[in-house]
Amino acid sequence: MADLTNDFLGVKSPNPFWLASAPPTDKEYNVRRAFEAGWGGVVWKTLGAEGPPVVNVNGPRYGAIYGADRRLLGLNNIELITDRSLETNLEEMARVKSDYPDHALIASIMVPCEEEAWAAILPRVAETGADGIELNFGCPHGMSERGMGAAVGQVPEYIEMVTRWCKKHYDRPVIVKLTPNITDIRKPATAARNGGADAVSLINTINSITSVNLDSFAPEPTIDGKGTHGGYCGPAVKPIAMSMVSEIARDPETHGLPISGIGGITTWRDAAEFMTLGCGTVQVCTAAMTYGFKIVEEMKRGLSEWMDDKGFASTSDFVGKAIPNVTDWQYLNLNYVTKARIDQDACIKCGRCYAACEDTSHQAISMSPDRVFEVEDDECVACNLCVDVCPVEECITMERLPTGSVDPRTGKRIETDYANWTTHPNNPLAPAAE
Numbered sequence: 001m002a003d004l005t006n007d008f009l010g011v012k013s014p015n016p017f018w019l020a021s022a023p024p025t026d027k028e029y030n031v032r033r034a035f036e037a038g039w040g041g042v043v044w045k046t047l048g049a050e051g052p053p054v055v056n057v058n059g060p061r062y063g064a065i066y067g068a069d070r071r072l073l074g075l076n077n078i079e080l081i082t083d084r085s086l087e088t089n090l091e092e093m094a095r096v097k098s099d100y101p102d103h104a105l106i107a108s109i110m111v112p113c114e115e116e117a118w119a120a121i122l123p124r125v126a127e128t129g130a131d132g133i134e135l136n137f138g139c140p141h142g143m144s145e146r147g148m149g150a151a152v153g154q155v156p157e158y159i160e161m162v163t164r165w166c167k168k169h170y171d172r173p174v175i176v177k178l179t180p181n182i183t184d185i186r187k188p189a190t191a192a193r194n195g196g197a198d199a200v201s202l203i204n205t206i207n208s209i210t211s212v213n214l215d216s217f218a219p220e221p222t223i224d225g226k227g228t229h230g231g232y233c234g235p236a237v238k239p240i241a242m243s244m245v246s247e248i249a250r251d252p253e254t255h256g257l258p259i260s261g262i263g264g265i266t267t268w269r270d271a272a273e274f275m276t277l278g279c280g281t282v283q284v285c286t287a288a289m290t291y292g293f294k295i296v297e298e299m300k301r302g303l304s305e306w307m308d309d310k311g312f313a314s315t316s317d318f319v320g321k322a323i324p325n326v327t328d329w330q331y332l333n334l335n336y337v338t339k340a341r342i343d344q345d346a347c348i349k350c351g352r353c354y355a356a357c358e359d360t361s362h363q364a365i366s367m368s369p370d371r372v373f374e375v376e377d378d379e380c381v382a383c384n385l386c387v388d389v390c391p392v393e394e395c396i397t398m399e400r401l402p403t404g405s406v407d408p409r410t411g412k413r414i415e416t417d418y419a420n421w422t423t424h425p426n427n428p429l430a431p432a433a434e
């Protein structure tokens, strides 16, 4: 079995699977059971400043998007940070950390954007023995209206300033949690790094309205006839999160900045994908809320078996391994020519590939009177849409044309050389076109 023990910023944990700051990490009772179930670390539910705790709504706080089999694909919430007192949370954190010294315990914090507020809370967090802090600059609702959470995370200057305060008043790792509700994720990540952050974590939730009730004409979840936008998470947000992670990992300003990946992670495979894009640890919320703490068993087993298969002795062997293969569109090889291929034995003759290609792609699939579907290479642009809509896995695949053969669509010989848009004759900016 591969060794899953993890070291992120010097914080050791038995494995890279951490629970994200959210209901699963809201209290001692949960966190103890999470550690017993096998989670490597937790980011405690976000703490607020001393004083009366925030108040949550008393009606429904979640909404969801489902797949056809009612599998939960996206979760929307209007919950705030912890609604328990700071004192209670700190006491519980200290007890848990002392009983689980080998597990990672990170304190998530959101207090007003004033240095005194941070200077007041940080020594108290340090006393708990927590391994580090995560700055919640991401909460998209409720707290942002009070000048916290996403209201800070959307202004890079504020991120840099607050991170600097934290580095001044706290001597353990500082992780800045980023909001995806921003145009260019590289800007806040750069600001965090400039402020001295040891790492960034992302993503927090995405602004969302999951549904509108067509009888009451109110967004759901509905509180006495009204609704508000919430934060979206779960499997649906994974592609957005991975793209943002990869941008930070590739950008010269932030390349090498440690990343904790969050967003829709449900299986070991999701986790491995985030890690190959540069994440030294991953955090999970919705999957634990949907399936319970025990899903970590499958995550650990799956990751470990995959590592054995690939010959990876430790997680550091593959963290960031996919980054060199993420590039800009203009550098993709235009001499890589493929065509769709239909496995007639696997085909169930549903006709979805035909409808998709005929109506919205390149009219490259023919249908015979007895419903045999075939690809016409002289029309196929290899867009992959038929593969994506076919209900039978692996029934349609994309096959590369051999070099030296002629693409029947363009009449051009397939070249061996790699050639991209930067040098293409149709590119007005290409050297040859000058």
Ligand SMILES: Cc1cc2nc3c(=O)[nH]c(=O)nc-3n(C[C@H](O)[C@H](O)[C@H](O)COP(=O)(O)O)c2cc1C
Pocket: 020, 021, 022, 023, 045, 046, 075, 077, 079, 080, 081, 082, 108, 136, 138, 139, 177, 203, 204, 205, 232, 233, 234, 235, 237, 262, 263, 264, 265, 283, 284, 285, 286, 287
């Ligand atoms: C109900 C709920 C409450 C959350 N509360 C917090 C919070 O207090 N602090 C925080 O940083 N993130 C909070 N989050 C965001 C999660 O930590 C995480 O960033 C997000 O859910 C994406 O991960 P996922 O797709 O695995 O759920 C919350 C998410 C949910 C669903």
Ligand code: SF4
Pocket: 339, 340, 356, 357, 361, 362, 363, 364, 365, 375, 379, 380, 381, 382, 383, 384, 385, 386, 387
């Ligand atoms: S790859 Fe695109 S163009 Fe080719 S057959 Fe499929 S849908 Fe049509």
Ligand code: SF4
Pocket: 342, 346, 347, 348, 349, 350, 351, 352, 353, 354, 373, 389, 390, 391, 392, 395, 396
């Ligand atoms: S979508 Fe797939 S299963 Fe359906 S007809 Fe096309 S190839 Fe066959």
